[in-house]
Amino acid sequence: MDYPDGDIFAGEVIGTAILILFGALIGAVLVTGIGLSLGGPTGYPINPARDLGPRIAHALLPIPNKGTSEWNYAWIPVTGPLIGGTLSALIYKLAF
Structure with a gap:
């Protein structure tokens, strides 16, 4: 047709x-x-930029009476998703 x-x-x-x-x-x-x-402990734990960008801005901006930027914790929401993404790519590669 x-x-x-x-x-x-x-x-x-x-x-x-x-x-x-x-x-x-x-x-x-x-x-x-x-x-x-x-997302209970950290919010949405899948986007390093969601945590790192605001943390850098908080550290650089001259805000009166601001608290700490907690850099001792900053590596967790940045490296966690990167390792998770790498792990998922490896699992996908092995499965398919």
């Missing part, structure tokens, strides 16, 4: 839109689930 070009184009547009929409929704639900289940 011959389909008009407009029908084929519409199918491509709709198919791609659904793929991207559901991919984004799954990603958002995944990040929310990880944050809610594992």
Whole structure:
């Protein structure tokens, strides 16, 4: 059966839109689930920039009566996700 070009184009547009929409929704639900289940001690423990950037800004900005930037703890939310990402890549590589 011959389909008009407009029908084929519409199918491509709709198919791609659904793929991207559901991919984004799954990603958002995944990040929310990880944050809610594992984020008690540190917040969302999957993004080193979420912790390191504000900590550097806090250390550099001249805020009166500010507390410590807690640099003795700063390595945990930075190296933890990096090691976790490396570990997941190794597991994926071994499994597939």
